[in-house]
Amino acid sequence: MKRFFAPASIGNFCVGFDSLGAAIAPLDGTLLGDVVSVEAAEQDSFACIGPYAAKLPAQAEENLAYQCLVHFREHVAANMPGVKLTLEKRLPIGSGLGSSACSVVATFAALDAFAQTQLSQTQMIELMADFEGKVSGARHYDNITPCYLGGLQLTAELVPDRALSLPSDDNWRLVVAYPGFALNTAAARAVLPQQLATHDAVEFAQRLSAFTLLMAQQQFDKAVTLMKDEIAEPARAPLIKGFAEARQSLPELGALNVSISGAGPTLFALCASEEDAQRCQLWLQQNYLNKHGFSHICRIDPQGTREIKEGE
Ligand SMILES: Nc1ncnc2c1ncn2[C@@H]1O[C@H](COP(=O)(O)OP(=O)(O)OP(=O)(O)O)[C@@H](O)[C@H]1O
Ligand SMILES: N[C@@H](CCO)C(=O)O
Missing domain, CATH: 3.30.70.890 (GHMP kinase, C-terminal domain)
Incomplete structure (x- = not known):
């Protein structure tokens, strides 16, 4: 089984509309973000659990995490054995904390590890950004890349490899x-x-x-x-x-x-x-x-x- 956590993020970081974002972690150790697990199964199935699961559409087909699985099987790993994909939805929807990015990033990271597809960092970011674009109507990277890579990221279409990591003050x-x-x-x-x-x-x-x-x-x-x-x-x-x-x-x-x-x-x-x-x-x-x-x-x-x- 592969189990991945993807953290919440602050898009824009005030000064970088659609271009700057930071992954965040509560000091008290709370896992602020989504968790996705992937395990082998006879055939594909999907479950959504966790404190905010009830806020999402009941149909698996309408859940981004399941859509990522379908896309991954169709376009990346056609020979992957059946899987049970479970999304633990721990972030509220429409929060400004990169909730859809968390589900998308955790799902692709877990699937990539499970199927050992070893996609490059840029391939992964592009795959993830496609889904973020579908939801919000615009292809912005400022939740996706900090959520995936951590830290404070300058991140956009024009940025080489889509992301440049910036240092930040440990005391912040x-x-x-x-x-x-x-x-x-x-x-x-x-x-x-x-x-x-x-x-x-x-x-x-x-x-x-x-x-x-x-x-x-x-x-x-x-x-x-x-x-x-x-x-x-x-x-x-x-x-x-x-x-x-x-x-x-x-x-x-x-x-x-x-x-x-x-x-x-x-x-x-x-x-x-x-x-x-x-x-x-x-x-x-x-x-x-x-x-x-x-x-x-x-x-x-x-x-x-x-x-x-x-x-x-
Ligand atoms: N796993 C999922 N996580 C979040 N939203 C999902 C998921 N699956 C489907 N959706 C749908 O995608 C839409 C997400 O809306 P929106 O982009 O406003 O939220 P968000 O990504 O949570 O926002 P933010 O990035 O500001 O936290 C909602 O309509 C929601 O029902
Ligand atoms: N940069 C995006 C982030 C969305 O979470 C926006 O401000 O619309």
């Missing part, structure tokens, strides 16, 4: 808060500006290029000062109840930056210490989450998708 603490309601990614993309003024496009390029270079040079404090999203955040903030208040209140409690995680509605607060992160988390628990919400203090997850043992 990322408070992620899922408010407890869903925001469909396609809907959150529908409100984006269709065009950018030249001035805005130039500013975006300046910010992202300076941020990535400063990160590469490990000038983390300077890089943080560039974190601003003038493309997606103004359009999406009105869709996320409580975001504007959090954006205003958390810097006073020590957040260096507050932004939307991916397409939202999860938000993240970047903090320089655990004490600041705890203050921000408490505020978010009291003011941002409904009874279905949750929050975690995380670090950037350097590992990405990995094989795990049963019981882990």
Whole structure:
């Protein structure tokens, strides 16, 4: 049996719309992400379990993990023996934490290991990005590659091998808060500006290029000062109840930056210490989450998708 865990991720990472993303891991060891297991069976079958399984369509054919299995058998490993594929859905849907990416990445990683197909990193990323594109209506890599490779990734069609890994500050603490309601990614993309003024496009390029270079040079404090999203955040903030208040209140409690995680509605607060992160988390628990919400203090997850043992 092969069992793989794929971590949650923060798409856009504020300053890199559709081009920057970070895998995250709660400090308390919670597995924030999806788990997929593949075992030999007489014929193919699929099961979806876990805390968010009931939020997904009941039909296997409508589940991305099962669709990945069908695609893998048809296009990658026609001779693979029958398998039982089980998805443990541990991330809410439409959360902004890269939930569909987690299912897709964990499934392809588990199938590749089970069938010993040894696809290259770029082949795997392309396979995964095809599915992400189907769901959100756009082929963006900023959940897929951090989820797969771990770390903070500059990642897009034009980036060589689709991903360039950036160092990050080990002291950074990322408070992620899922408010407890869903925001469909396609809907959150529908409100984006269709065009950018030249001035805005130039500013975006300046910010992202300076941020990535400063990160590469490990000038983390300077890089943080560039974190601003003038493309997606103004359009999406009105869709996320409580975001504007959090954006205003958390810097006073020590957040260096507050932004939307991916397409939202999860938000993240970047903090320089655990004490600041705890203050921000408490505020978010009291003011941002409904009874279905949750929050975690995380670090950037350097590992990405990995094989795990049963019981882990
Ligand atoms: N295994 C799966 N995981 C997540 N979504 C799935 C899965 N299978 C099918 N879906 C469907 O795909 C769509 C995913 O929607 P959407 O892109 O908004 O969510 P998401 O990927 O969870 O968002 P985000 O990347 O912001 O976390 C939903 O309609 C959901 O029912
Ligand atoms: N970059 C994507 C991430 C979706 O999770 C977006 O902001 O729409």
